[in-house]
Amino acid sequence: MCDNQCMSECLEFQGWEVEERWFCGQDLYLRLVPLDSKASCCGVCGTVVTWRKGCLPERSVRHLSQWHRITYVVFSQRRFLCKKCRKVVTEHLDWIRPYRRHTVMFEQLCASLCDRIAVTDVALHMKIDKMALYEIDAAWIGHRNDDHRVSLFGIRYIGIDEIMVRREEAKALVKIPVPIKRDKNKRGAKRRTRKRKFSRKWVWVVRPRFATIIYDLETGRILAIEEGRSCKVASRLLRSLGKEVLGKIEAVCMDMAACYKKAVKRVLPKVPIVFDRFHVKGYVNEAVEEVRKLAQATADTEDRKFIFNQRWLLLKTDPEEHDKWRLENLFELNKDLALAYQLKDQFDSIFTHDNKNTAEKQLNLYISYCRRSRLEPFRKLAGRLTKWKPYMLNYFDHPITNGMVEGMNNVVKRVLYRGFGYKNMNYFFGKVRVATGDLLTMVELGVTIAENKYQKAS
Numbered sequence: 001m002c003d004n005q006c007m008s009e010c011l012e013f014q015g016w017e018v019e020e021r022w023f024c025g026q027d028l029y030l031r032l033v034p035l036d037s038k039a040s041c042c043g044v045c046g047t048v049v050t051w052r053k054g055c056l057p058e059r060s061v062r063h064l065s066q067w068h069r070i071t072y073v074v075f076s077q078r079r080f081l082c083k084k085c086r087k088v089v090t091e092h093l094d095w096i097r098p099y100r101r102h103t104v105m106f107e108q109l110c111a112s113l114c115d116r117i118a119v120t121d122v123a124l125h126m127k128i129d130k131m132a133l134y135e136i137d138a139a140w141i142g143h144r145n146d147d148h149r150v151s152l153f154g155i156r157y158i159g160i161d162e163i164m165v166r167r168e169e170a171k172a173l174v175k176i177p178v179p180i181k182r183d184k185n186k187r188g189a190k191r192r193t194r195k196r197k198f199s200r201k202w203v204w205v206v207r208p209r210f211a212t213i214i215y216d217l218e219t220g221r222i223l224a225i226e227e228g229r230s231c232k233v234a235s236r237l238l239r240s241l242g243k244e245v246l247g248k249i250e251a252v253c254m255d256m257a258a259c260y261k262k263a264v265k266r267v268l269p270k271v272p273i274v275f276d277r278f279h280v281k282g283y284v285n286e287a288v289e290e291v292r293k294l295a296q297a298t299a300d301t302e303d304r305k306f307i308f309n310q311r312w313l314l315l316k317t318d319p320e321e322h323d324k325w326r327l328e329n330l331f332e333l334n335k336d337l338a339l340a341y342q343l344k345d346q347f348d349s350i351f352t353h354d355n356k357n358t359a360e361k362q363l364n365l366y367i368s369y370c371r372r373s374r375l376e377p378f379r380k381l382a383g384r385l386t387k388w389k390p391y392m393l394n395y396f397d398h399p400i401t402n403g404m405v406e407g408m409n410n411v412v413k414r415v416l417y418r419g420f421g422y423k424n425m426n427y428f429f430g431k432v433r434v435a436t437g438d439l440l441t442m443v444e445l446g447v448t449i450a451e452n453k454y455q456k457a458s
């Protein structure tokens with residue numbers, strides 16, 4: 001009997017005790033009986049009830065494994081007449097949620113493992129069905145989300161970015177060129193130039209789907225996340241932050257996506273937009289790469305290989321001493337490459353200025369250099385830079401970049417890979433919030449049944 005008492009205390013069945021235990025195959029079964037000393041509460045309103053009205057049929061639910069045996073507890077819940085609800089109700093139990101087949105402690109353990117490990121692995125380890133585990137994990141993420149009151153106080157800088165969350169098959173209308181029939185009789189005759197004909201056909205294509213994320217740039221916290229990559233989604237996310245928060249935002253950082261720019265202009269018309277300088281640098285690198293490809297295509301076989309091998313050297317920000325002779329060789333081969341490299345270096349020097357006016361002068365100078373360079377990729381870049389100039393120069397008023405955002409995107413991707421993609425996007429966003437520290441993990445939350453925190457959770 002002493003064993004049973006010890007077990008009752010350890011297993012935290014509040015108000016219940018282990019009366020009997022037996023093995024069925026490898027599994028351990030514990031029969032629980034209610035203690036008379038503990039008053040019962042109504043499962044609906046929570047008031048103390050005394051008027052007994054029979055009980056529900058006996059059922060067994062899964063509990064934490066004891067001595068490496070899968071453990072079930074067998075009990076029957078009592079029914080009472082509640083004066084407040086004016087009906088017969090089932091009593092409230094702290095250690096199991098209504099209509100569940102697992103005790104709260106078991107669910108908590110599963111949910112805390114799911115925070116760090118893939119759900120399929122946890123399912124194998126805990127010997128529980130995968131879908132049941134998904135449901136448990138989703139429910140506990142939901143509880144944490146309900147409890148979570150994000151303090152949006154003091155947000156000054158926000159960053160908007162997109163991330164690919166899944167690929168889906170979709171039907172698309174595709175143009176297919178009609179093969180040109182050659183008339184054998186007219187062979188050798190002057191072929192007329194005619195417009196190529198296309199037929200249209202519905203085919204299945206794989207399309208990437210994106211999600212839009214808004215970050216607090218100073219803390220790296222996720223403020224809002226939703227599936228979709230459009231002006232509508234971005235505006236909705238921004239508005240979800242609330243007027244008070246939006247009023248205190250000083251600048252928004254983003255890549256050059258037109259839809260996000262439009263959304264910010266619509267919701268926050270007075271807030272300056274800062275284009276992430278590293279994204280702009282990406283376009284400069286792209287131009288250098290195009291010049292290199294052109295040089296490679298026109299070079300001799302031997303030189304072509306050399307130019308191909310040095311492609312990363314051209315994009316390097318700080319070439320080391322031993323790299324320099326290779327660069328010199330490269331520039332001797334092709335003068336265009338030397339010019340492209342020089343233009344790439346000059347772009348970096350714009351952002352070394354502290355003053356906005358001198359930076360603007362420098363940028364104007366740079367754009368004119370690009371125009372006069374006779375390199376087609378850089379002339380194209382000049383056009384883009386002219387368009388982006390005001391947003392790039394905002395950097396000197398608000399020196400923010402999306403560097404942290406890209407780092408946090410890696411965390412999001414890690415969650416995505418761990419689960420091999422997600423069908424339920426709300427669940428995925430919950431997992432992301434846990435992984436990025438926006439929601440507490442189960443371990444940090446440290447809920448026990450004694451705290452009775454989620455007794456009304458259903």
Ligand SMILES: [Zn+2]
Binds near residue numbers: 042044082085089
């Ligand atoms: Zn009641």
